[in-house]
Amino acid sequence: MVKGPGLYSDIGKKARDLLYKDYQTDHKFSVTTYTSNGVAITSTGVKKGELFLADVSTKLKNKNITTDLKVDTSSNLLTTVTVDEPAPGLKTIFSFIVPDQRSGKLELQYQHEYSGISTSIGLTANPIVNFSGVVGNNVLSLGTDLSFDTATGNFNKCNAGFSFTHADLIASLNLNDKGDTLSASYYHIVSPLTNTAVGAELSHSFSNNENSLTIGTQHALDPLTTVKARVNNYGRTSALIQHEWSPKSLFTISGEVDTRAIEKSAKIGLALALKP
Secondary structure, eight states, rough: OOOOOOGGTTHHHHHHHHHHTTTOOOOOEEEEOOOOSOOOEEEEEEEEEEEEEEEEEEEEEETTTEEEEETTTTTTEEEEEEESSTTTTTEEEEEESSOTTTTOOEEEEEEEEEEEEEEEEESSSEEEEEEEEEEEEESEEEEEEEEEETTEEEEEEEEEEEEEEEESSEEEEEEEGGGGGGEEEEEEEETTTTTEEEEEEEEETTTTEEEHHHHHHEEOOOOOTEEEEEEETTTTEEEEEEEETTTTTEEEEEEEEEEEGSSSSEEEEEEEOOOO
């Protein structure tokens, strides 16, 4: 894949991953096995309070074509077929859910040295059309993200974003919710040797004149163990520790406490992912 500005979803992604990825208050367990012909089978269970959800997924790769099948506890079958680089820089994704006859979607992604485009259309009589595009390079990029409902003739989504990337920092600015929310994020690598980084996200809502601020950090205790922590202006403080006890197998424990209601019990989340 060519190196360029990436896709619109990449704007601010480093900061989002630092601040939100792997934090959870649920209990999650997943096991992946491989058959003799290379098919990956993953079983996942998630306990959310008193509710338990589970699914089984399979992944088959044949040259540049990947087929994913997932069945969940609601008897839904999600099928995704991805064709990677049928032409240089191009990726096509076809997905649908059985029995939902209106779930079919075709997506095209194209990445160039100075641009990245993603567009999708629902396979219905009155589809929703999504388009996002980014222009620039691996230092500066500017993009937009649109969603148009052909049934109503209205834009469901109209966002814009800007990103600046330096050797050890990434700054981004996003205008979301049709211009109602302005968000700025910052990601800075403090020490590459210990994977130490800090990040922050500040958002302002024009409609209700409210601000939200989240600050976080991460640090590798050793090559296999990472700790993360974050706090926001609402007094919610979270921390996690993640250990890779064998290649691709991760154990994560995370917790969250509301410092404005310290009498309430802390929320604890566990995640175990086993891969051979």
